Amino acid sequence: MQLEKKIIEQHNDGLISGHQKKFDYSAGSVANINNVLAKLAAFQIAIPSWALGTGGTRFGRFSGGGEPRSLEDKMEDIGLLHALNRSSGAISLHIPWDIPKDVQAIKALAAQYDLKFDAVNSNTFQDQPGQQHSYKFGSLQHVDKAVRQQAIDHNIEVIRHGEALGSDSLTVWLADGSCFPGQLNFRKAFQNTLDSLQQIYKALPANWKMFVEYKAFEPNFYSITVGDWGQSLLYATKLGPQAYTLVDLGHHLPNANIEQIVSLLLMEGKLGGFHFNDSKYGDDDLTTGSIKPYQLFLIFNELVDGMDAKGMDHATGLGWMIDASHNVKDPLEDLLQSVEAIMIAYAQALTVDREALNKAQANNDVVACQEILQEAFRTDVRPLVAEARLRAGGALAPVALFRELKVREQLINERGQKTVATGL
Ligand SMILES: [Mn+2]
Numbered sequence: 072m073q074l075e076k077k078i079i080e081q082h083n084d085g086l087i088s089g090h091q092k093k094f095d096y097s098a099g100s101v102a103n104i105n106n107v108l109a110k111l112a113a114f115q116i117a118i119p120s121w122a123l124g125t126g127g128t129r130f131g132r133f134s135g136g137g138e139p140r141s142l143e144d145k146m147e148d149i150g151l152l153h154a155l156n157r158s159s160g161a162i163s164l165h166i167p168w169d170i171p172k173d174v175q176a177i178k179a180l181a182a183q184y185d186l187k188f189d190a191v192n193s194n195t196f197q198d199q200p201g202q203q204h205s206y207k208f209g210s211l212q213h214v215d216k217a218v219r220q221q222a223i224d225h226n227i228e229v230i231r232h233g234e235a236l237g238s239d240s241l242t243v244w245l246a247d248g249s250c251f252p253g254q255l256n257f258r259k260a261f262q263n264t265l266d267s268l269q270q271i272y273k274a275l276p277a278n279w280k281m282f283v284e285y286k287a288f289e290p291n292f293y294s295i296t297v298g299d300w301g302q303s304l305l306y307a308t309k310l311g312p313q314a315y316t317l318v319d320l321g322h323h324l325p326n327a328n329i330e331q332i333v334s335l336l337l338m339e340g341k342l343g344g345f346h347f348n349d350s351k352y353g354d355d356d357l358t359t360g361s362i363k364p365y366q367l368f369l370i371f372n373e374l375v376d377g378m379d380a381k382g383m384d385h386a387t388g389l390g391w392m393i394d395a396s397h398n399v400k401d402p403l404e405d406l407l408q409s410v411e412a413i414m415i416a417y418a419q420a421l422t423v424d425r426e427a428l429n430k431a432q433a434n435n436d437v438v439a440c441q442e443i444l445q446e447a448f449r450t451d452v453r454p455l456v457a458e459a460r461l462r463a464g465g466a467l468a469p470v471a472l473f474r475e476l477k478v479r480e481q482l483i484n485e486r487g488q489k490t491v492a493t494g495l
Contacts, residue, residue: 072147072151073150073151073154074154078476079154079155079464082467082471082475083461083467090457090458093451093457094457094458097450097453098455101455104455107421108455108459108462111414111456112157112463114158114385114386114414115158115391116161116391116392116393116413117163117187117189117391117393118149118161118393118406119393120142120145120168121165121168122393122397122406123145123148123402123403124491125397125402126396133398134489134490135402136479137479137483138490139490140486140490142164142170142171142177144486146180146184149162150183150186151403151473152407153186155407155465155469155472156407156410156411156414156469158413158414158460160186160187161186161187161392162181162189163189163190163192164191166225167194171232171236177236178236188233188238189238189240189390190241190390190392191229191230191238191242192242193226193229193241193242193243195211195226196245196290202221203217203221204217204218205218206218209245209296210222210245210247211247211263211264211267212245212248212260212267212296214263219266223270223271226243226274227270227274230274230276230279234279239278239279239280240279240344241271241281241282242284243282243284244319245264245295245296245297246291247296248260248291248298249291249293250291250292254293255294255296261296264306265310268310272310272314275313279313281307281310281313281343282316282344283297283303283315284303284316284319285303285316285319285322286319286322286354287299287322287323288353289354299323300318303316304316307341314343315341316342317343317346318332318342318345318346319345319354319394320346320349320359321353321354321394322346325353330366330369333373333377334377337373337378338377338380340381342389344391345392347367347393349361349362349363350362356394356396358405358408359395359408359409359413360408360409360415367412369444370416371416371417372419374389375417375421376425379425393409395409401479403479411469414456414459415452415453415456418455419447419450419452420447422450423444427439427443428443431443
């Protein structure tokens with residue numbers, strides 16, 4: 072299904088007078104309001120193809136119905152999200168699940184839904200049917216050269232699929248590591264991984280980026296071979312100028328200061344992209360902004376400050392992606408909430424009085440520094456985000472319209488109750 076413009080306009084007509092009052096009030100206190108709205112409209116967040124079905128835990132999975140059965144279905148889902156919020160205009164594919172059978176048809180579908188192909192993701196954290204070698208003891212780090220070669224070849228194949236579709240980046244996330252002390256020689260594991268990554272790096276087209284994603288623990292619980300931002304930065308630095316660190320918000324040890332990590336990676340020109348989600352304990356993959364919205368704002372505050380310092384375009388300078396799992400919510404509603412939370416945090420960061428903050432920092436005026444940041448955080452910028460969405464042709468209240476139109480029921484009618492999305 073595809074949402075008609077007319078339906079969205081009717082929905083907006085019913086809400087416009089209430090919205091206008093809130094917008095006029097909020098916009099009154101924002102300097103350069105048109106500049107802020109233009110930046111919000113340009114900002115697009117890629118939806119990963121694996122986040123459109125119900126996720127699960129090792130204890131079970133409770134499927135929701137009407138889940139996408141194919142790449143075409145997944146694009147249809149993201150097309151619906153993008154029609155509602157005009158901020159989800161990109162899809163991040165996961166190979167082997169999303170290998171297009173007909174590249175031209177998939178590109179035409181992307182154009183129909185106004186979607187771009189964001190970073191492509193390889194998968195060497197599980198074995199695929201018919202695969203010659205197993206990744207049980209790692210992939211790019213493996214002690215056996217033949218296993219490493221298989222994983223290298225897979226990553227190069229992913230680059231080729233991405234190239235055909237017009238993507239320009241590869242995200243490598245490795246589950247490689249060890250579960251017990253003594254299992255792995257850390258130096259050999261690092262060297263093997265670096266050597267494998269170098270082989271993949273050589274296959275990158277000149278305009279491509281490689282994102283090296285880190286994670287503190289899970290599925291390996293003693294060591295992970297790309298375990299933190301320092302290790303990722305080490306690989307990215309040794310690889311060369313096309314390699315960057317990717318920050319997934321859920322991949323840190325508890326209470327890590329992610330905003331500081333982001334600030335320094337940006338300063339070094341080595342921050343490549345983001346995987347947004349939220350967590351209470353570990354890699355919980357919860358809805359972005361559902362647990363720690365202040366942290367999300369502080370991260371965006373550093374992003375805006377750091378990108379402006381380098382004269383970077385906010386929308387295109389880094390890769391913006393969601394990486395989440397939905398166990399108890401409708402995945403599409405959850406994604407609408409995540410995108411909204413990201414847009415709110417970005418809008419708040421855009422409204423920080425940077426000149427005043429710089430002055431307060433220079434004067435060691437700690438109280439003023441906190442006042443300035445919290446002034447932006449506590450200002451209700453939702454009407455600004457809604458206005459940007461309205462001007463771009465989106466819905467004033469995306470979740471409400473999704474429910475009003477019974478989108479999930481329609482998808483169940485179209486696809487069936489018992490469908491299980493691939494790639495979960
Ligand atoms: Mn991730």
